[in-house]
Amino acid sequence: MNGLKVRRKHLEIAAGVASVIAALCAPGVAAQDIRVEVTGSNIRRVEGEGALPVQVITREEIQKTGAVNAMELMSLISANNSAGNVSLGNTIGSTTFGNQTASLRGLGGSSTLVLVNGHRLGTFAGGVSGTEGVNLAAIPFSAIERVEVLKDGASAVYGSDAIGGVINFIMRQDFRGVEATAFYGTPTRGGGGDQYEISGTVGVGDLSKDRYNVFFSAMYNEQKSLEQRSRDFSKTNYLPDIGLNTTSGQSFPGFISTGGIGNPGFPDCQGQLSVGGRCRFDPARFPGTQDLPETKQLNLFGAGRFQINSDWQAYFTGLYSRQETNVSIQPVPISDQIFTTATATGAADILLPPTSPFYPHAAASAAGVDGQPLNVRYRCVECGNRQWTDKNEAWQAVAGAKGTFRDWDIDGSINYSENTAKETPTGGIPLYSRILPLLNSGRVNLFGPNTPEITQEVQSTGFTEEAFHAKLYGYGVDLKGSGEIYKMPAGPLALALGTQWFKENLTQNPNPALQTGDISHYGGNFQNIDHSRTQYALFGELNVPIVQNLEGNVAVRWDHYDDFGSTTNPKVSLRWQPMRQLLLRASWGTGFLAPSLYQLFNPQTPGLSQAGVSDPLRCPNPNDPNAANNPDCNTQYTVTFGGNPSLKPEKSQQTTLGFVFEPVSGTSLGLDFFKIDLKDLVTNGVPIGTILDPTLQAQYANLVTRQASCPPSQFVPGAACPITAIDQIFVNLGEVKITGIDVDGRYTSPATAWGRVRASINGTYYIKYDASQPDGSFAGFVSNNYQAVATGVTPRWKHYASATWDYGPWSTTLGQEFQSSYIDVQLDPNGNTRRVGSMSLWDLQTSYTGFKNWGLTLGVKNLFDTNPPLTNSNLTFQSGYDPSYYDPRARFVYAKVTYSFH
Numbered sequence: 001m002n003g004l005k006v007r008r009k010h011l012e013i014a015a016g017v018a019s020v021i022a023a024l025c026a027p028g029v030a031a032q033d034i035r036v037e038v039t040g041s042n043i044r045r046v047e048g049e050g051a052l053p054v055q056v057i058t059r060e061e062i063q064k065t066g067a068v069n070a071m072e073l074m075s076l077i078s079a080n081n082s083a084g085n086v087s088l089g090n091t092i093g094s095t096t097f098g099n100q101t102a103s104l105r106g107l108g109g110s111s112t113l114v115l116v117n118g119h120r121l122g123t124f125a126g127g128v129s130g131t132e133g134v135n136l137a138a139i140p141f142s143a144i145e146r147v148e149v150l151k152d153g154a155s156a157v158y159g160s161d162a163i164g165g166v167i168n169f170i171m172r173q174d175f176r177g178v179e180a181t182a183f184y185g186t187p188t189r190g191g192g193g194d195q196y197e198i199s200g201t202v203g204v205g206d207l208s209k210d211r212y213n214v215f216f217s218a219m220y221n222e223q224k225s226l227e228q229r230s231r232d233f234s235k236t237n238y239l240p241d242i243g244l245n246t247t248s249g250q251s252f253p254g255f256i257s258t259g260g261i262g263n264p265g266f267p268d269c270q271g272q273l274s275v276g277g278r279c280r281f282d283p284a285r286f287p288g289t290q291d292l293p294e295t296k297q298l299n300l301f302g303a304g305r306f307q308i309n310s311d312w313q314a315y316f317t318g319l320y321s322r323q324e325t326n327v328s329i330q331p332v333p334i335s336d337q338i339f340t341t342a343t344a345t346g347a348a349d350i351l352l353p354p355t356s357p358f359y360p361h362a363a364a365s366a367a368g369v370d371g372q373p374l375n376v377r378y379r380c381v382e383c384g385n386r387q388w389t390d391k392n393e394a395w396q397a398v399a400g401a402k403g404t405f406r407d408w409d410i411d412g413s414i415n416y417s418e419n420t421a422k423e424t425p426t427g428g429i430p431l432y433s434r435i436l437p438l439l440n441s442g443r444v445n446l447f448g449p450n451t452p453e454i455t456q457e458v459q460s461t462g463f464t465e466e467a468f469h470a471k472l473y474g475y476g477v478d479l480k481g482s483g484e485i486y487k488m489p490a491g492p493l494a495l496a497l498g499t500q501w502f503k504e505n506l507t508q509n510p511n512p513a514l515q516t517g518d519i520s521h522y523g524g525n526f527q528n529i530d531h532s533r534t535q536y537a538l539f540g541e542l543n544v545p546i547v548q549n550l551e552g553n554v555a556v557r558w559d560h561y562d563d564f565g566s567t568t569n570p571k572v573s574l575r576w577q578p579m580r581q582l583l584l585r586a587s588w589g590t591g592f593l594a595p596s597l598y599q600l601f602n603p604q605t606p607g608l609s610q611a612g613v614s615d616p617l618r619c620p621n622p623n624d625p626n627a628a629n630n631p632d633c634n635t636q637y638t639v640t641f642g643g644n645p646s647l648k649p650e651k652s653q654q655t656t657l658g659f660v661f662e663p664v665s666g667t668s669l670g671l672d673f674f675k676i677d678l679k680d681l682v683t684n685g686v687p688i689g690t691i692l693d694p695t696l697q698a699q700y701a702n703l704v705t706r707q708a709s710c711p712p713s714q715f716v717p718g719a720a721c722p723i724t725a726i727d728q729i730f731v732n733l734g735e736v737k738i739t740g741i742d743v744d745g746r747y748t749s750p751a752t753a754w755g756r757v758r759a760s761i762n763g764t765y766y767i768k769y770d771a772s773q774p775d776g777s778f779a780g781f782v783s784n785n786y787q788a789v790a791t792g793v794t795p796r797w798k799h800y801a802s803a804t805w806d807y808g809p810w811s812t813t814l815g816q817e818f819q820s821s822y823i824d825v826q827l828d829p830n831g832n833t834r835r836v837g838s839m840s841l842w843d844l845q846t847s848y849t850g851f852k853n854w855g856l857t858l859g860v861k862n863l864f865d866t867n868p869p870l871t872n873s874n875l876t877f878q879s880g881y882d883p884s885y886y887d888p889r890a891r892f893v894y895a896k897v898t899y900s901f902h
Helices: 005-014 018-024 059-065 070-074 361-366 432-440 452-459 597-601
Strands: 054-058 112-116 144-150 165-171 177-187 195-204 212-223 273-275 278-280 290-292 294-307 312-329 374-377 386-405 408-427 468-488 491-508 529-547 550-561 565-579 582-593 605-608 638-641 650-661 667-679 704-706 723-727 735-748 756-772 778-780 797-807 810-819 839-848 854-861 892-901
Touching: 054 059, 059 070, 059 144, 059 797, 059 810, 059 839, 290 312, 432 452, 468 529, 491 597, 529 597
Parallel strands: 112 165, 638 723
Antiparallel strands: 054 144, 144 165, 177 195, 177 892, 195 212, 212 294, 273 278, 294 312, 312 386, 386 408, 408 468, 468 491, 491 529, 529 550, 550 565, 565 582, 582 650, 605 638, 650 667, 667 735, 704 723, 735 756, 756 778, 756 797, 797 810, 810 839, 839 854, 854 892
């Protein structure tokens, strides 16, 4: 059958059945003799292209992208948004504990199901900022055979919680021989960011002859850090022309708020910014503030299969991952921070006594406050840069057996997974109980340099023990079977049945000093968590050949949670091939996602918002230079983080409708319309930028707590009292409606004397991404970074396109990553909507395999050294660009050498 041959070939080759496919071409062999299992169904089938849209990325295609880890690969999948995901860059400066997640359809890591060989991988343990989901660093990238991305929720197959979709990493099988690879890459702009990797795979045993196969793969990767000031697009937090000001009023030299004194010695700001008559701290200018942290990653993967007899096979897989992330950012602000255990006001106040040799008597006298203690807003440059290390480990072990019994395919397995997350400060993070008495003693110069002895005394207040430890482990049983139960005129009626049982337990154990809020930098205190959940499920799937070339699939899944009761979710789909060149398909199903243990049970504690936010009632124009001394402009506010036991589960309805068309051999085009209606989306609070939007603040006033009484504002007459807290606990946001179109085009030229060309494009166009508002209306968030759903961007259009020319041992690939423009987070200086430009990046790679057993590769990412589009976003610690979708290394050249013997 020639129709859809290009698409099916990817699946067949990836499934490792090339020899059987060759037999298929011989006369007298029936197509039914070859059945492959594709992500999205428990029923093996002949045709690789099924009723559900599955993007298959082969090992060869992965290597041609230049990606060296799962996170880099996800950025090239158009169905994966920067909205809701966490990449290496935007782990900087936040309590993600080094987690890196995927986000299909922009719904976040918790709605994206990640599998290894069809088995769930344990979720990340340290979800303190809502960064739930699987840590992609745990994926054994060097052992991947292919990746299958199911862009439709698989409610009846893997779990009703796969609302955004499924990413199934299929590992290599039947590997025999040795393969070793060395990789090195470096940015052409310099300043750090080098990357090293070595990997090796060894396998023994021929399953058909020796009745066993065992292989082992190991990979070590090291990414060097990159400072913000080494890139022109991230070297400052102050770009007034585009409305960006994420500088801090907690400055060095210190700012005296008492009597409006300001910075003594102004305009001398000692290398920092002078804005509106005062000094402001610009983090990006400070040495050691990073765009990328230093990371070290080790991945191990092993697999074994043993042929018990002609019908049964035993198997085992195990993986281990260890990820170490070393982060450095600007010195810690001390004043106005949350410190609930030491002061009556709940803030870490610094009061300079009149007896201090650094007391500015002349300025205090002019302000009429001489002799009074002076409140100082201060950034502790004497402490040095904040530095910490995140160590994450992940384990997974699966053991099972599969085979046939009375013409049924049976697969049963047991599994165990464990994830741990640890964070240890290594410098620049003092204890409030130690540093506040020292700063309030008057012996420390808060406005200029200190003696080495004072600096050493300040730094001795630092905390360098383990601050946080979390563990999430789970174990379970899977059993499924499928077979043909009746011969119908149009083909066999096939049935699949299965059951799953799983239990998980989450513990988070902050250091006692962090539980009391005594450790600076964290913006508050964390509390213990110890909760578990048991879940079991029954599912069935029936494939019905209705008439020739038309078949239906009906599936249903029943899940029971010991804390949320039971839920039943169906899925129906149709696959019609009216001619060999055309496939039509459609599906409808429902989903159910219970809140995670962290979202439910994390104790509610105070913390701090991101920098650069303003109170719309007390700071109507934060870009006005006269607002520089206004404490409610471009600042941080106390927020309330934590779980919510009253959360409801998310429920969804999902529809897909599409076709795959092959007009001529070697050319195919796939279009799939998707629609997701999601109710009660769980999110880590309504984004603060939305709450404090001047046009929306009245709608979200219930999430803002203000002082009951206060003196009149000297900046905005008649303004409301200052904000004391903003609610950021987990909430059910409401309803989200998403519609769009996935595009998948492929072309392979005939073999000629000058070689062969292969081209492909994979893109996603969003028609609608609407979220409900408090008044019941819906607001659109396509191409709008002012997200009410998840921080990040859902672009109108995103694609990855590539063209490969193969000529003998030579292969050259040109790739393009494109993302359309979007509305910026903040208004421009004139109060108008601002757009962030589109982004188009080109990659080039050439490889040569003409030497026996050797492969050589040279490549460059971001070929034209393109800068990111400028943004005034204040949602990440980096400024000027969005680290969730742009690699700050910019142009990056690399070389790879591979030795293989099979």
